[in-house]
Amino acid sequence: MTLLRLFLEFFKVGLFAFGGGNAAIPFLYELAKNTGWFSALDLTNMIAVSEATPGPVGVNMASYVGYTVSGIPGLIIATFGLVCPSVIIILIISYVLKRYRDNPLVESAFIGLRPASMALISSAFISIVRVTLINEEAYAATKSLGDLFNPALIILAAVIFVLMRKLKLHPLIFIFASAAVGIIFRLGE
Amino acid sequence: MVALVLNSIIKLSKSAIKGKASLIIYLVCLALAVFTPLPAAVVVIAAGAAGVIIGRVSGRARQ
Numbered sequence: 001m002t003l004l005r006l007f008l009e010f011f012k013v014g015l016f017a018f019g020g021g022n023a024a025i026p027f028l029y030e031l032a033k034n035t036g037w038f039s040a041l042d043l044t045n046m047i048a049v050s051e052a053t054p055g056p057v058g059v060n061m062a063s064y065v066g067y068t069v070s071g072i073p074g075l076i077i078a079t080f081g082l083v084c085p086s087v088i089i090i091l092i093i094s095y096v097l098k099r100y101r102d103n104p105l106v107e108s109a110f111i112g113l114r115p116a117s118m119a120l121i122s123s124a125f126i127s128i129v130r131v132t133l134i135n136e137e138a139y140a141a142t143k144s145l146g147d148l149f150n151p152a153l154i155i156l157a158a159v160i161f162v163l164m165r166k167l168k169l170h171p172l173i174f175i176f177a178s179a180a181v182g183i184i185f186r187l188g189e
Numbered sequence: 190m191v192a193l194v195l196n197s198i199i200k201l202s203k204s205a206i207k208g209k210a211s212l213i214i215y216l217v218c219l220a221l222a223v224f225t226p227l228p229a230a231v232v233v234i235a236a237g238a239a240g241v242i243i244g245r246v247s248g249r250a251r252q
Contacts, residue, residue, distance in 0.1 A: 012230065015230070016229060016230040016233050016234075025194075026222065026229045027229050027230075030228065030229055044190055047190055047194075048190050104244055104248060105241060105244070107244065108240050108241045108242075108243065108244020108245065108248075109237045109238075109240045109241050109244075110240060111210060111211060111214075111240035111243055111244055112211075112214050112235075112236035112237045112238065112239040112240025112241070112243070113233065113236055113237050113240060114204075114205035114206070114211065115205055115206050115211040115212070115214040115215035115218065115236065116214060116215075116218045116232055116233050116235075116236030116237070117201075117205065117233070118198065118201060118202050118205045118206060118215055119214075119215050119216075119217075119218030119219040119221075119222055119232070119236075120218065120222055120229050120232065120233070121194070121197065121198055121201070122198055122215075122219050122222075123219060123222035123223050124194070125191070125194045125195060125198060126223060128190055128191055128194055129191055132190060132191055133191060157191040157192050158192075160192035160193075161191075161192035161195055161196060164192055164193070164196050165196065171193055171196075174192065174193065175193070
């Protein structure tokens with residue numbers, strides 16, 4: 001039953017995550033909330049691991065979640081569920097596109113789909129910020145603004161962002177650098 | 190992760206958000222995704238439908 005649910009949930013993610021691997025992130029947040037298979041913090045860690053490993057982020061995350069929930073069979077079923085819709089849809093689209101390549105209706109639909117995908121990624125970004133940089137629980141307990149933000153992590157994120165924009169290096173370098181800074185300065189404590 | 194995703198958003202938005210119509214769709218979808226419990230799939234389908242309507246309206250305006 002769990003395997004069937006894994007397949008169906010990741011099939012849904014694969015069906016609606018337009019715009020590449022990152023587009024799967026908001027759907028995975030929803031999945032975390034609805035199923036309890038993993039927490040928002042687990043997902044943030046998974047994204048970091050997925051970014052640091054070869055292959056599309058969405059597929060890596062499906063494999064990770066599948067394995068966490070149901071071992072090797074879960075890994076296979078979740079990954080298959082995620083890629084299944086795109087394989088089916090691309091097969092159909094490649095056939096249809098030959099005939100309707102310049103159809104204004106198809107072009108128009110993408111006018112809406114592209115910004116929607118961006119909005120969902122932005123929404124996931126807000127969730128990631130809330131999980132990693134803001135401590136709402138501590139603020140609720142003390143009502144002190146100093147407890148709401150984690151200045152060290154905010155500075156680290158800002159520095160990494162600026163370096164990423166300036167140096168144009170591979171993201172992997174920044175992930176390892178951030179991990180090293182986290183370990184050296186014990187940012188998790 | 191925050192920096193990585195923010196960088197991706199900036200890079201992708203250059204090609205995904207062109208013109209007022211797509212900016213409005215972006216803002217509406219963002220508001221729906223952040224402030225309402227609507228499933229992401231509904232937002233995607235609604236945005237596709239909005240794109241079709243905008244395409245038709247702007248097509249008619251050109252004619």
